[in-house]
Amino acid sequence: MTALAKHLPDPDTMMPFAGTIVMILCGSLFFPQILGAAYLGQQLQIASFLGVIAMGATMVILLGHIDLSVPWVLGGAAILSTSLAGTQDPLLTAIAIPAALIFGAAIGLINGFGVAILRIPSMVWTMAVNSMLLGLAVLNTGGFNPKGEASGTMTWLASGKILGLPTAFVAWMVLTVVLAAFLQRTGFGRYLSSIGYNEKATFLSGVSTPSVIFVAFAIAGLCSAFGGVLLAGYANQAYQSMGDPYLLPTIAAVVIGGTSILGGRGRLLGTVGGVLFITLLTSILSVMQISNAWRSIIFGVIIIVMLLFQTLRRKET
Amino acid sequence: MLEKFRANRREAIAVAVLLTLLTIYLGTHPRGASTYVLTIWANQCLILALAAIAQFFAVIVRGIDLSVGAVMALTNTLASYVLVGSGIELAGGVVLVLLAGLGCGLVNGILVVYGRIQPIVVTLATASVFVGMALLLRPTPGGQINYDFADAMTLDVLGIPTALIITTVVIVCFWVPLRRTGLGLGLYAIGSSEQAAFQSGIQVPVIRMASFALGGFFAGLAGLYFSFVTTTGDAGIAPNFTLNAIAAVVLGGVALRGGVGSLIGAVAGAFILKTIGALMFFSGLPPLAQPFVEGLILASAIAIGGADILRVRNRLEVFGR
Secondary structure: OHHHHHHOOOHHHHHHHHHHHHHHHHHHHHOHHHHOHHHHHHHHHHHHHHHHHHHHHHHHHHOOOOOOOHHHHHHHHHHHHHHHHOOOOHHHHHOHHHHHHHHHHHHHHHHHHHHHHOOOOHHHHHHHHHHHHHHHHHHHHOOOOOOOOOOHHHHHHHHOEEOOEEHHHHHHHHHHHHHHHHHHHOHHHHHHHHHHHOHHHHHHOOOOHHHHHHHHHHHHHHHHHHHHHHHHHHHOOOOOOOOHHHHHHHHHHHHHOOOOOOOOOOOHHHHHHHHHHHHHHHHHHHHOOOOHHHHHHHHHHHHHHHHHHHHHHHHHO | OHHHHHHOHHHHHHHHHHHHHHHHHHHHOOOOOOHHHHHHHHHHHHHHHHHHHHHHHHHHOOOOOOOHHHHHHHHHHHHHHHOOOOOHHHHHHHHHHHHHHHHHHHHHHHHHHOOOOOHHHHHHHHHHHHHHHHHHHOOOOEOOOOHHHHHHHHOEEOOEEHHHHHHHHHHHHHHHHHHHOHHHHHHHHHHHOHHHHHHOOOOHHHHHHHHHHHHHHHHHHHHHHHHHHHOOEOHHHHHHHHHHHHHHHHHOOOOOOOOOOOHHHHHHHHHHHHHHHHHHHHOOOOHHHHHHHHHHHHHHHHHHHHOHHHHOOOOOHHHHO
């Protein structure tokens, strides 16, 4: 019975999915094209960019930390991959994606080093790493949009289709399943949550807490870099500050998905729902041709309402 | 004396670093230590210092405020409408702008205390709302404010930059007395241990609300002063100030885990951050390398100032913080 209950999603996880469905239904009353396969497919594709990044962010938030270096890990990976692919050299083009992913994981290790070894609050350390990456990017590109273009693989990953589904969405789902299995089937997943609950107790139980933190941040860096590769493939270029619009929606998606910002409690599935919810909300608001200002206000209010629902429900139980 | 130094060593170090940096800055500046140079420097510093004070009030009660920049954007755009005319009209405008800031802070406080949502998430969401309202007021940068009044607030009095006078007034007439009241003590008590504070009979909800309200007020003040310096309204200033304000409080020795640090440290941290930026400008480094070096200095300063590992006696101690 308990085994069954464990596999049933909890209400916190399901709420963003329910919200997404309600939003689609309400939106379709005014704009019937929302129910079309073309529109929904496009939304899944766009959601994948945010989704891939949010998977990594979920890992770090489960730990009770936060990764503010997302914008320039994303931007750096995009610049790196497009400039490698832009050389037209077959070898360099082939290593464009792996190089970007290794770059992301390496930055993740630097983040982990500051948090696990130096014990600097993750919020300021990752922010400092972010500003150093920004500096490096400016130093390399001279403040202009970097030259280069996406490789064929990158374009296919971002805009192609597999069996009618966007490739980006398939990639996101594969990543989710792999990470979920990693969290559920290995000790790492349990250590991750238990560090989020109580790091001292986890350490005293004999877990090498620093290595868990290193791995979590490396995965987060890898995910942000992958998001950068996808975005660069989508836009066929890298541009300055392309990552900035992804930082806060990522955190919002994770939190709406029922993951506690204090760490220890949450699920990847919830984040998937949160990402879909936020992507559709943004999209429907722009379909309705609402001004930027009102979009920003409605976005904030809806996030607060969702979170209030969560606390209200918890108070009742 | 020694005891007093020990108790305030974080602030003492921050102020010492600031004075060193300032000396180097004035030494390398082509125009030397003139009132003109000092005034421009102090104006830039004070904007960030006020934002850092706003951040300080959230951090001291173990919260974080991601809406500091957004409240600044909102009050700045509001100021670009209401700070016109003269006399009573102008005074009314100032009060309105500050009330707007206070209101934003209260909204944050209510959601944190009664909504029982983590401050970082609440302010993430309200920041979006406040920026939206700022964009409603000023979709594109524009508007203006009374130039005579702005000049009076951003130039100098008898050779002393007005910004430095305002900084002193905030510290001496606001912070020093506040620290000795029940509210000031309560802020530190909640930041150190909310449970212990509650059990000692401190009204945790009220003080936490007051803390966020004060934060909103100072963010409003920062937006107001930003308007004096730039004399226009711009809704796009939010992200920069929010992150810099967090960096500033950490540089000033305020611990993000709450309960440690002081407003003086936050102010010193903001001044340090701006002085480093100004130093870069005259340092002779290639312009393209400046953002990287600035980031590097920021990272090392944070690593040294924020790293708990340097002062633990016992390996377990790092987890308890």
